[in-house]
Amino acid sequence: xxxxxxxxxxxxxxxxxxxxxxxxxxxxxYPVWISEIMAQQxxxxxxxxxxxxWMRHYxxxxxxxxxxxxxxxxxxxxxxxxxxxxxxxxxxARIVDEFGGEFPSDPAVIxxxxxxxxxxxxxxxxxxxxxxxxxxxxxxLRVFARVLDIDTPIREKAGRGQVEACxxxxxxxxxxxxxxxxLMELGALVCSRLPDCPxxxxxxxxxxxxxxxxxxxxxxxPGKDIIRINMATGVLVHxxxxxxQKRRPDDVWPGLWEFPGGxxxxxxxxxxxxxxxxxxxxxxxxxxEEKITVVAYSYTRYRVTMHCYLCRPANGDVPAPVFNAAVxxxxxxxxxLADYAFPSGHRRLIDFMRNDLxxxxxxxxx
DNA sequence: AATACGTGGGT
DNA sequence: TACCCAAGTAT
Numbered sequence: 001x002x003x004x005x006x007x008x009x010x011x012x013x014x015x016x017x018x019x020x021x022x023x024x025x026x027x028x029x030y031p032v033w034i035s036e037i038m039a040q041q042x043x044x045x046x047x048x049x050x051x052x053x054w055m056r057h058y059x060x061x062x063x064x065x066x067x068x069x070x071x072x073x074x075x076x077x078x079x080x081x082x083x084x085x086x087x088x089x090x091x092x093a094r095i096v097d098e099f100g101g102e103f104p105s106d107p108a109v110i111x112x113x114x115x116x117x118x119x120x121x122x123x124x125x126x127x128x129x130x131x132x133x134x135x136x137x138x139x140x141l142r143v144f145a146r147v148l149d150i151d152t153p154i155r156e157k158a159g160r161g162q163v164e165a166c167x168x169x170x171x172x173x174x175x176x177x178x179x180x181x182x183l184m185e186l187g188a189l190v191c192s193r194l195p196d197c198p199x200x201x202x203x204x205x206x207x208x209x210x211x212x213x214x215x216x217x218x219x220x221x222p223g224k225d226i227i228r229i230n231m232a233t234g235v236l237v238h239x240x241x242x243x244x245q246k247r248r249p250d251d252v253w254p255g256l257w258e259f260p261g262g263x264x265x266x267x268x269x270x271x272x273x274x275x276x277x278x279x280x281x282x283x284x285x286x287x288x289e290e291k292i293t294v295v296a297y298s299y300t301r302y303r304v305t306m307h308c309y310l311c312r313p314a315n316g317d318v319p320a321p322v323f324n325a326a327v328x329x330x331x332x333x334x335x336x337l338a339d340y341a342f343p344s345g346h347r348r349l350i351d352f353m354r355n356d357l358x359x360x361x362x363x364x365x366x
Numbered sequence: 367a368a369t370a371c372g373t374g375g376g377t
Numbered sequence: 378t379a380c381c382c383a384a385g386t387a388t
Binding site: 037039041046047083084118119123135138140180181184193226 | 379380381382383384385386387
């Protein structure tokens with residue numbers, strides 16, 4: 001392969017076709033860092049709005065280090081993988097404490113920050129500091145699985161090693177950041193799962209294209225089984241307020257808020273599960289009064305069907321809840337539910353209630 | 367090396 | 378409907 005020509009074709013295509021992203025005008029390390037963390041396992045189109053809002057709230061590492069974790073999680077609500085948000089905040093504190101608020105430029109130091117792995121360190125070093133280091137993400141792996149026609153699973157060491165060697169050889173000293181971004185942009189816009197080979201700027205260099213093996217590249221690992229679960233959750237309303245609780249740090253969705261509830265056990269109806277879960281989690285007796293809706297959502301390898309009920313206390317006397325499954329909790333005004341970070345399923349339940357006339361009074365009162 | 371960690375969009 | 382999987386990291 002003519003490496004010089006490959007790189008020139010790619011960069012010319014990138015200059016003409018790259019998307020206009022907020023941090024691309026002036027790629028400083030802080031905006032680039034935030035964009036790279038947000039983009040992990042997340043499509044760029046979704047990142048843009050979060051990034052804009054983030055820069056307004058936390059314009060620099062100092063603002064971020066000072067912000068309460070609650071506020072940072074709320075800013076991250078809906079993006080998922082919430083440890084990313086926690087780690088950004090921890091890293092910001094280190095940047096302020098150890099580096100006087102200046103983002104470090106040494107790749108090894110960048111790599112040592114929480115939440116920054118091999119890929120992200122390379123991306124920041126090359127894009128924000130112009131250092132000739134690779135940044136190999138899923139796009140780059142897919143592109144070179146095709147260009148080199150790699151017939152082993154691309155996430156495994158052998159294939160990865162081939163890709164990295166190739167990237168290092170092609171990486172131009174003068175525009176390493178643009179080169180890395182161009183590979184990713186190509187993977188996102190042209191060399192995607194179903195590639196658009198006719199418009200590809202490097203098809204003349206592509207072995208899989210020449211051999212007709214594009215459809216078989218990259219070689220993927222076997223898919224994992226999906227687990228379907230049914231859950232019940234209840235919005236307990238007492239004196240115009242709703243009960244929420246904050247999830248534990250070692251649990252799924254650490255630090256996010258939710259309505260009490262849980263998985264249906266064998267043979268249980270959603271209502272029965274709800275009554276049981278309320279006893280177990282908060283030691284309250286509740287009566288499911290009305291089905292609100294059913295929310296379907298998924299997380300990692302689970303597909304959840306969540307049955308949602310409006311509940312009232314079973315007895316006139318309502319003792320203080322005991323939070324056995326959460327770090328804290330309490331009754332809050334329905335209107336203030338907007339201020340807490342919820343997992344997407346619970347957020348959608350809240351949105352549903354806010355838009356359903358049956359619950360208009362509840363939300364208006366608060 | 368394998369698994370957990372969220373979410374939404376595409377085919 | 379049922380997958381696939383996206384600018385990955387931590388353990």
